[in-house]
Amino acid sequence: MSIQSTVQRSSRVTISNLRRTFADVVALDSFSLNIEPGELITLLGPSGCGKTTALRMVAGLDVPDSGSVEINGASVTNLPPSKRDMGMVFQAYSLFPNMTARENVAFGLRVRGVGKAERLKRANELLELVDLTTQANRYPHQMSGGQQQRVALARALAIEPKVLLLDEPLSALDAKVRTQLRDEIRRVQQEVGITTIFVTHDQEEAMAISDRVGVMNKGNLEQLAAPDFLYANPATAFIASFVGAMNRLPGLLMDANTVKVLDTTLKVANSSHGFASGSKIDVMIRPEHLMMTSGDIATILDRSFRGPMTRIVVVLDDGTRINLDVASASAISINPGDRVGLTITVDKALIEAR
Amino acid sequence: MTLTPKLGPGLGFGLGVVAFYFLMPLVSAFEFSARGAGNVYSLEAYGRIASQYGFKDVILLTTRLVFVTVFLTILIMVPTVTWVHLKAKKLRRLIEFISLLPLVIPPVVLVLGVLATMPNYLKGTPMLLALEYVMLAMPYTFRALDAGLGAIDVRTLVDAARGLGSPWHTVFMRIIAPNIRSAIFGSIFLTVALVLGEYTMASLMLWETFPTWIATVGQSEATLAVALSIFSLAFAWVLLLALSAVERRQKGRK
Ligand SMILES: Nc1ncnc2c1ncn2[C@@H]1O[C@H](COP(=O)(O)OP(=O)(O)OP(=O)(O)O)[C@@H](O)[C@H]1O
Numbered sequence A: 001m002s003i004q005s006t007v008q009r010s011s012r013v014t015i016s017n018l019r020r021t022f023a024d025v026v027a028l029d030s031f032s033l034n035i036e037p038g039e040l041i042t043l044l045g046p047s048g049c050g051k052t053t054a055l056r057m058v059a060g061l062d063v064p065d066s067g068s069v070e071i072n073g074a075s076v077t078n079l080p081p082s083k084r085d086m087g088m089v090f091q092a093y094s095l096f097p098n099m100t101a102r103e104n105v106a107f108g109l110r111v112r113g114v115g116k117a118e119r120l121k122r123a124n125e126l127l128e129l130v131d132l133t134t135q136a137n138r139y140p141h142q143m144s145g146g147q148q149q150r151v152a153l154a155r156a157l158a159i160e161p162k163v164l165l166l167d168e169p170l171s172a173l174d175a176k177v178r179t180q181l182r183d184e185i186r187r188v189q190q191e192v193g194i195t196t197i198f199v200t201h202d203q204e205e206a207m208a209i210s211d212r213v214g215v216m217n218k219g220n221l222e223q224l225a226a227p228d229f230l231y232a233n234p235a236t237a238f239i240a241s242f243v244g245a246m247n248r249l250p251g252l253l254m255d256a257n258t259v260k261v262l263d264t265t266l267k268v269a270n271s272s273h274g275f276a277s278g279s280k281i282d283v284m285i286r287p288e289h290l291m292m293t294s295g296d297i298a299t300i301l302d303r304s305f306r307g308p309m310t311r312i313v314v315v316l317d318d319g320t321r322i323n324l325d326v327a328s329a330s331a332i333s334i335n336p337g338d339r340v341g342l343t344i345t346v347d348k349a350l351i352e353a354r
Numbered sequence B: 001m002t003l004t005p006k007l008g009p010g011l012g013f014g015l016g017v018v019a020f021y022f023l024m025p026l027v028s029a030f031e032f033s034a035r036g037a038g039n040v041y042s043l044e045a046y047g048r049i050a051s052q053y054g055f056k057d058v059i060l061l062t063t064r065l066v067f068v069t070v071f072l073t074i075l076i077m078v079p080t081v082t083w084v085h086l087k088a089k090k091l092r093r094l095i096e097f098i099s100l101l102p103l104v105i106p107p108v109v110l111v112l113g114v115l116a117t118m119p120n121y122l123k124g125t126p127m128l129l130a131l132e133y134v135m136l137a138m139p140y141t142f143r144a145l146d147a148g149l150g151a152i153d154v155r156t157l158v159d160a161a162r163g164l165g166s167p168w169h170t171v172f173m174r175i176i177a178p179n180i181r182s183a184i185f186g187s188i189f190l191t192v193a194l195v196l197g198e199y200t201m202a203s204l205m206l207w208e209t210f211p212t213w214i215a216t217v218g219q220s221e222a223t224l225a226v227a228l229s230i231f232s233l234a235f236a237w238v239l240l241l242a243l244s245a246v247e248r249r250q251k252g253r254k
């Protein structure tokens, strides 16, 4: 059996209006999501927005108050986990401490009554897929965090799941292992061709590995789009500030569709904002969409070197702090205390209440 | 390294005092039990134990009680405490408090309560006594298992096993039990010790268990009574040693 045959055909996942409350906490409000076969979707959102709850519903580890989960058009909403065939990797280390790496990987097959020879052979194949053949006989406490999570990935894939569910699998690891493992997860996912939901609260991680990123807020999905589209066209101010860095500049609403900020007139990106003309609002501008010019509207406060780019912090005369990035080569002559001008290099922006 | 020699004499002395404190009564008791007729030492009193009326029945009943109590305790307490850890963390204090009740409620009240509530087919069987022992052991077993489960990430391990398709009994047998083995053996030890030493309940329920039998038989003759209590101690020791050998075997298998 080759690794590719792990997934006979990739599954389509249709999640509709899931709701789950715990006493007075609304963990999921009305959560809907459609995933194409073979796609890797990332759910991104702040702590407590319902990401884990959503994954547990898909896995069958928790039951929604209302709403449904369908795999390839068939409802699994009321099926127990044993009838769903989902592979899940958890945020906390979840390997069974009393079993070796190989036994952990083989566990799901053992539960399914697969014979010993067959399941050990299969476990070895999967350990090879995640590059851990040498660790097969180790116990979890003898492995590093990164190795444990790779075993957990192999264990999840061993049962030939319909969907792979990853709940912040990298959050307990240090930065370097994180990026390595995240690329490895993407490689394995593509190799196997399995439909995957990846949960994280790290936007860089989400951007790096996903086909599409879903941003969650307070139990709902706010926007679902390809990483570059999401970055360039955030639907709400919440998404804008959650995905990438964002400045809030004081602006004046001229009419429903135009706003004046730093003496520049921009189009308003969110048309249904509901503010009256003449309102004082905040305008969202990314650091890379601001250019420093000669002028006299802001004072340099601070600069910090970040490799090719240098982050400059300036302060407007009304006290608003603004971050902007300039090429490090041209940042040498910039010193705290200097007076500068600012130019906006985009023609539309999101606005939000001051 | 430097600590050991410094602590050495102090520790040795301490241990000596403790050993003396525990061993002295045993040694004296043994000496007394071995006093034969005409000031000659003999183990004759021990030889008479087995031939005392009811010896075989008592050993049989007590062994049966030990096994049934241990079995029921594990069967009831492991899932219960696991459930508390999974679903009712907030109730833990309350349940811990409830588990303490057998320590404060007088045995007579417990016995009467059990007799009043239990179905008739259990009355008149020693199983009823085993059920009471399960209850009596609860303060100790709850704590032992609670500590064991507190040391592992029950929630994640259970989710992982369930997600891979395990039915609940497999989750208990293959995931939970092996990872809280010491706690389970700890509660088994405590339960065994309790059953082998419990007198009040057994006599109130009119069952002749090892402790009540010793009391009855020992009334007639002092040497025999002391020989009996030393024998019961040895009996408990052998059982516990056997258990810990089993535990070590299990550990080795891992
Ligand atoms: N078993 C539970 N009992 C009570 N409240 C819960 C339970 N599980 C989740 N919640 C609550 O539901 C909300 C969503 O929780 P969830 O774990 O889904 O968040 P999350 O997005 O995964 O957060 P994080 O990034 O911190 O893991 C939170 O407010 C949480 O406190």
Ligand SMILES: [Mg+2]
Pocket: A051, A052, A053, A091, A167
């Ligand atoms: Mg979570």
